[in-house]
Structures are given as C-alpha cells and as structure tokens.
Amino acid sequence: MKQKTVFVCGECGYETPRWMGKCPQCGSWNTIVEEERVSLPRSAAVSRAVRLGDVTLQEQSRISTGIGELDRVLGGGLTSGMTVLMGGSPGIGKSTLLLQCAHHLCAKGTVLYASGEESRHQIRLRADRLGLGEGVLLLCENAVEAVLEEARSKKADFLIIDSIQTMFTEDAPSAPGSVTQIRSSAAKFTRFAKETGTPLFLVGHVTKEGALAGPKVLEHIVDTVLYFEGDRQEGLRLLRSEKNRFGSTNELGVFEMTDKGMAPVPDPSGLFLSGKKPAPGCAVGCIMEGSRPLLTEIQSLLCPSAYASPRRTALGMDVSRFNMLLAVLERRAGLKLSDKDGYLSTSGNLRLQDRGADLAAVLCLASASCDTPLPPMTAAIGEVGLTGDVRPVGQMAARLKECQRLGYTTLVVPQGVKPVPGLRLIPVNNVLEAVSLVLYPGEK
Ligand SMILES: Nc1ncnc2c1ncn2[C@@H]1O[C@H](COP(=O)(O)OP(=O)(O)OP(=O)(O)O)[C@@H](O)[C@H]1O
Numbered sequence: 534m535k536q537k538t539v540f541v542c543g544e545c546g547y548e549t550p551r552w553m554g555k556c557p558q559c560g561s562w563n564t565i566v567e568e569e570r571v572s573l574p575r576s577a578a579v580s581r582a583v584r585l586g587d588v589t590l591q592e593q594s595r596i597s598t599g600i601g602e603l604d605r606v607l608g609g610g611l612t613s614g615m616t617v618l619m620g621g622s623p624g625i626g627k628s629t630l631l632l633q634c635a636h637h638l639c640a641k642g643t644v645l646y647a648s649g650e651e652s653r654h655q656i657r658l659r660a661d662r663l664g665l666g667e668g669v670l671l672l673c674e675n676a677v678e679a680v681l682e683e684a685r686s687k688k689a690d691f692l693i694i695d696s697i698q699t700m701f702t703e704d705a706p707s708a709p710g711s712v713t714q715i716r717s718s719a720a721k722f723t724r725f726a727k728e729t730g731t732p733l734f735l736v737g738h739v740t741k742e743g744a745l746a747g748p749k750v751l752e753h754i755v756d757t758v759l760y761f762e763g764d765r766q767e768g769l770r771l772l773r774s775e776k777n778r779f780g781s782t783n784e785l786g787v788f789e790m791t792d793k794g795m796a797p798v799p800d801p802s803g804l805f806l807s808g809k810k811p812a813p814g815c816a817v818g819c820i821m822e823g824s825r826p827l828l829t830e831i832q833s834l835l836c837p838s839a840y841a842s843p844r845r846t847a848l849g850m851d852v853s854r855f856n857m858l859l860a861v862l863e864r865r866a867g868l869k870l871s872d873k874d875g876y877l878s879t880s881g882n883l884r885l886q887d888r889g890a891d892l893a894a895v896l897c898l899a900s901a902s903c904d905t906p907l908p909p910m911t912a913a914i915g916e917v918g919l920t921g922d923v924r925p926v927g928q929m930a931a932r933l934k935e936c937q938r939l940g941y942t943t944l945v946v947p948q949g950v951k952p953v954p955g956l957r958l959i960p961v962n963n964v965l966e967a968v969s970l971v972l973y974p975g976e977k
C-alpha cells in the first residue's frame with residue numbers, strides 16, 4: 534500500500550518517509566513535521582506538446598505599480614498573472630508599501646486587498662495616515678476559498694494577500710501557519726493568478742534568522758521573490774529581488790520610511806555618505822547595485838586586542854572577506870594587524886557584495902592603522918586579490934562618473950583605467966602602492 538503521510542522539513546521542504554530530529558538537507562533542528570500526502574486528481578484532458586514557434590504570444594506589457602522603485606525591482610512593472618512574494622521582518626513596511634501600491638493600481642483596475650492580520654479599522658487608519666484614496670477593496674478574511682470567491686465575484690484585476698502565513702485552506706488538514714497550510718494556500722492563490730492572469734502579491738514573514746518562515750518551497754512556487762532589508766532605526770529600507778522570472782535579480786529599490794509611508798529614493802547614491810570631513814579609518818567606495826552605482830562610506834576601527842585571538846566584527850561585509858583583507862594588508866603592505874581587534878561597518882549597513890569595494894575597505898583599514906585620514910574628496914574602486922594585487926571591476930566608467938557627479942576629485946583605481954577629464958586618477962598595481970601613494974604621498 535502506498536504511504537499516506539510523509540515527513541517534511543519546514544525550512545527547506547526536504548521530504549523523508551520517517552521522522553528525524555535534524556534535517557539532512559538544511560541542517561535545522563526540529564523542523565520536520567508529518568504531512569498528509571495529497572494526490573492530485575489527473576485531469577481527463579490530454580495535454581499536447583506544441584512547437585515553441587507556434588506558441589501564440591499574448592501582449593506582455595508591463596503594468597506600472599505607480600511606485601518607481603518597486604517597478605525597478607520587479608523588472609519594469611507587473612506582468613499578467615505575475616506572482617510576487619514580498620518578505621521582510623515584522624514592522625519593516627510590507628503592508629504600508631502594498632497599500633500604497635494598491636492605491637496606485639486602483640487607477641488601472643479593481644484591487645482586492647485581503648488581510649488576515651489586521652482589522653478593516655486598522656487598515657483604514659493606516660490609509661488615512663498615508664493620505665491614500667478609498668478605491669481599494671478590503672477583505673479581512675483568513676479562508677483562501679472565501680478570498681478567491683470574492684476575487685472572482687468582484688472581478689479583481691489585482692490581488693494582494695497579507696500575509697500568506699495567516700491564510701488557511703480547508704483542503705489541508707493542519708493549522709494555519711503550518712508548512713502544509715502555507716504551501717497549499719500559496720499553491721491555490723498562484724493557480725488562481727495563472728488561470729485568470731491576475732497579478733498577485735503575497736506577503737511573507739521572515740524568521741529571526743532572516744529566512745522566510747515556512748517552507749523554502751514557497752520561493753519555487755512564485756515568479757518573483759522580493760526581500761525588504763534595512764535598519765529599523767535609520768528609516769532606510771532596501772528592497773531586493775532574490776529571484777525574478779521576468780527580470781534581473783540585482784536591482785535594488787531604495788525607500789525611506791516616513792509618516793506618509795514608504796517614500797521612494799530615486800537617487801540614493803549620496804544617501805550613504807555622511808558628508809563629514811575625512812577622519813582616520815574612513816573611506817569612500819563605489820559599488821554597483823544592478824544598473825545603479827552607489828557610493829558608500831566604510832568605517833573601521835582597529836585597537837590592541839586583550840585576547841589571543843582578536844575580535845573581528847563586520848557590519849555590511851562578509852566577515853571572512855574582512856579577515857582576508859586584513860591578512861592581505863598584513864602580509865602585502867607590512868601593517869601589523871594580527872594582534873588588533875578589528876571592526877568595520879558601512880553606512881546604512883549597506884551590504885557590500887560587490888568586490889569593487891575591496892580597495893576602499895583596504896584603504897579605510899590602512900588609514901585606521903596609521904591613524905591618518907585619507908586626503909579630502911578621495912574615493913577608491915577596485916578588487917583586491919590574495920597576492921595584494923588591485924584588479925579592475927566591471928562598469929568602471931559608470932562608477933567614475935558617479936563619483937565625479939557627487940563631487941569626488943581624486944580616485945584610487947587599478948592600472949589601465951581610461952582617464953576622465955576633471956578627475957585625478959591614482960592608478961595602483963597593488964595594496965602596498967595604494968597605501969603608500971594615498972597615505973604617505975611624498976615619501977619614497
Ligand atoms: N505614525 C507613523 N509615522 C511614521 N511611521 C510610522 C507610523 N506608524 C507606523 N509607522 C511605521 O510603519 C511601520 C509598520 O509598517 P507595516 O505595518 O507596513 O509593516 P509590516 O512589514 O507590514 O509589519 P508586519 O510584519 O507586522 O505586518 C512601523 O515599523 C513604523 O516604522
């Protein structure tokens with residue numbers, strides 16, 4: 534007889550025929566739960582394959598959400614039947630942004646906003662505070678079937694579900710919020726979106742570790758996964774696309790949380806700069822976020838360690854990369870750092886994934902080490918290798934242009950960069966040259 538139940542990991546969706554304490558796939562403890570295996574009825578209609586060239590194309594025009602920064606991460610706007618999962622920690626502004634989006638979409642069609650978390654009253658209060666219009670259809674409901682029925686009867690052109698964790702379908706036996714429920718509910722909503730061509734937003738909560746609560750499989754069901762990140766205190770919110778079937782995944786949307794809601798920041802480049810006079814342990818670099826260059830200020834602090842193995846903390850940079858850059862500086866530029874505690878942070882805790890920020894990080898650490906500020910209006914761009922060599926990175930011209938636009942006059946760059954009128958370039962081969970030319974000019 535075929536087994537009726539299966540054990541599934543709540544984090545990654547790994548399936549096993551028996552219970553285990555630790556998931557062999559993602560390594561999380563106590564996440565494996567028993568689920569009933571649902572066999573889908575086979576449809577009577579026989580599917581036939583067609584030649585790719587014979588597939589008729591429906592017009593795939595993009596529908597703007599009315600929020601430029603959201604359109605940017607979506608890859609230019611919504612498409613028909615597009616399903617979007619928006620994740621983020623509590624209070625980061627998911628409901629706020631989607632309510633604003635709903636308000637703009639009202640001009641293009643009927644928007645149904647289904648909330649399983651808040652009462653009509655609360656949503657109305659938020660809408661009043663944000664000064665939004667009244668055209669959005671509100672539904673405070675947890676039952677998937679009821680939401681879909683309402684979406685059909687009201688002929689919704691857009692559907693927003695806040696949040697998928699609070700939704701509940703009669704077809705799955707377990708409680709709301711459980712893996713089975715989240716998965717079945719999401720599957721029902723996405724099926725509706727695909728069948729009717731309705732763009733769909735699902736809000737998803739994020740656990741303490743930053744992973745999407747519930748099964749990772751949710752990410753496979755939808756077309757696009759957007760994550761909110763940012764410092765709650767600073768009011769800056771970054772929207773990143775982790776997955777996008779209809780566009781690039783390296784675009785970044787920047788918002789500021791204001792009392793009027795999430796305000797898009799279309800020109801964020803200067804936002805991460807303090808504009809203060811250079812201090813020791815401070816350097817400016819330029820990273821690319823998709824097609825957009827962003828200037829970032831990096832700060833570091835080095836102090837004698839009280840321990841045999843010094844503390845190393847990096848906010849906004851991978852700690853192993855930080856340790857690597859410290860080791861390169863020690864071995865290739867002769868700075869004594871191995872007995873120092875090291876701290877590094879980026880302004881706004883902007884994540885430095887782009888290797889182009891390496892040279893700025895290295896100069897920032899060297900400046901902290903010798904307690905000398907970098908010359909004013911100086912920025913650095915380049916990747917640093919284990920041998921201490923400084924290498925070029927992509928889109929150099931766009932980065933230089935952005936630095937110049939924000940008033941930087943001196944740029945430390947790898948060899949071979951084309952000169953730019955009005956910019957003083959300091960080409961360097963390696964970190965030793967960079968440190969000596971920038972921090973000890975005039976000395977041979
Ligand atoms: N009067 C106000 N002025 C400015 N900001 C406010 C005001 N009221 C609420 N906020 C901001 O709105 C945020 C809540 O946003 P929102 O409810 O959209 O978040 P969320 O991501 O949907 O949260 P949850 O996961 O709890 O649903 C708060 O963290 C707060 O910063």
Ligand SMILES: [Mg+2]
Pocket residue numbers: 627628629650695
């Ligand atoms: Mg919310």
